[in-house]
Amino acid sequence: MTALPKPRGPLSTWVTNALRAVPDEEVGRTDLEPESLDDAAVALWMLHELSYGGLDDVDDRAEWEPELIRVRLRLEHDLEARLRERWPGPPEGADLGADFFDWVADHDGPSLARLVQTDATKEQVLDLLRVRSVYHLKEADPTTWVIPRLPVAAKAALVELQYDEYGVGDPARLHAHLFARGMEASGLRPEPGAYVDEAPSEILEQNNVLSMFGLQRRLRAAAVGHLAAFEATSSVPSRRIAQGLERLGFPDEMVGYYREHVEADAVHEQVALRDICVALVAEEPQLEADVWFGAWACLDLEDRTAHRMLDAWGVTA
Numbered sequence: 001m002t003a004l005p006k007p008r009g010p011l012s013t014w015v016t017n018a019l020r021a022v023p024d025e026e027v028g029r030t031d032l033e034p035e036s037l038d039d040a041a042v043a044l045w046m047l048h049e050l051s052y053g054g055l056d057d058v059d060d061r062a063e064w065e066p067e068l069i070r071v072r073l074r075l076e077h078d079l080e081a082r083l084r085e086r087w088p089g090p091p092e093g094a095d096l097g098a099d100f101f102d103w104v105a106d107h108d109g110p111s112l113a114r115l116v117q118t119d120a121t122k123e124q125v126l127d128l129l130r131v132r133s134v135y136h137l138k139e140a141d142p143t144t145w146v147i148p149r150l151p152v153a154a155k156a157a158l159v160e161l162q163y164d165e166y167g168v169g170d171p172a173r174l175h176a177h178l179f180a181r182g183m184e185a186s187g188l189r190p191e192p193g194a195y196v197d198e199a200p201s202e203i204l205e206q207n208n209v210l211s212m213f214g215l216q217r218r219l220r221a222a223a224v225g226h227l228a229a230f231e232a233t234s235s236v237p238s239r240r241i242a243q244g245l246e247r248l249g250f251p252d253e254m255v256g257y258y259r260e261h262v263e264a265d266a267v268h269e270q271v272a273l274r275d276i277c278v279a280l281v282a283e284e285p286q287l288e289a290d291v292w293f294g295a296w297a298c299l300d301l302e303d304r305t306a307h308r309m310l311d312a313w314g315v316t317a
């Protein structure tokens with residue numbers, strides 16, 4: 001269970017109160033608008049969390065409280081609209097199977113992994129681990145929602161990939177658990193959501209987009225496109241981060257989490273693109289644009305997070 005995060009404005013305050021009210025008091029209708037991206041992001045993050053491990057002091061029935069669902073959909077609608085507005089559309093004339101990895105490689109954003117590898121201070125790396133933990137402590141979970149929405153071949157491949165993320169039957173090798181052990185060994189708190197209050201809106205949006213893609217069947221192609229881009233930008237950065245962690249004397253458990261991803265994600269990127277995305281589009285060709293959309297969203301949101309962290313550290317990209 002996760003502690004309720006601190007509200008960041010009137011809407012997230014309303015959500016917090018409504019969550020605590022279920023099931024004893026009626027949750028009235030609200031037309032409050034979020035005051036800021038922070039207010040929107042933390043409100044949606046809380047509403048999504050109800051479908052994962054739940055929140056401390058919140059009744060499990062809150063997950064399906066109709067007014068909370070209505071607020072969730074309103075926030076998801078705004079989040080998707082902001083992304084679609086920024087999205088330039090699928091790359092012209094590109095073939096998904098043949099051109100995807102080049103398209104990812106051509107994307108030129110600031111690299112936090114490169115900074116960690118060579119120059120980052122221990123404090124900066126601890127900052128990064130704390131906010132990354134919002135995702136890594138439930139790593140792979142948002143994508144699991146997608147499994148029942150896929151045709152046969154893509155489904156089989158996604159389950160194979162997730163089996164790896166979930167430790168191949170060994171709880172000690174489950175990626176989220178590897179990260180938790182790394183956090184603990186580094187003197188950080190390993191419980192899910194421990195550092196949500198520190199996470200900037202960009203980090204919360206990364207998580208919210210993953211949950212939205214996973215929870216809405218309509219967005220299943222965006223979910224697998226996001227997965228392919230995520231895996232395709234993980235292997236080399238994970239090697240850089242592992243080297244940076246070693247440079248700064250971080251414990252083996254934390255280094256080990258990133259080392260695990262150097263080889264695993266070099267395989268996962270192939271499975272995600274060829275056996276999941278291409279296989280899905282072969283069955284449902286009208287979904288191809290959304291595969292590109294989801295992949296673009298992954299890269300765009302990571303750029304925004306990187307800029308935000310670099311700004312906070314006073315480092316120029």
Ligand SMILES: [Fe+2]
Nearest residue numbers: 139165175261
């Ligand atoms: Fe992983």
Ligand SMILES: [Fe+2]
Nearest residue numbers: 231264265268
């Ligand atoms: Fe992976």
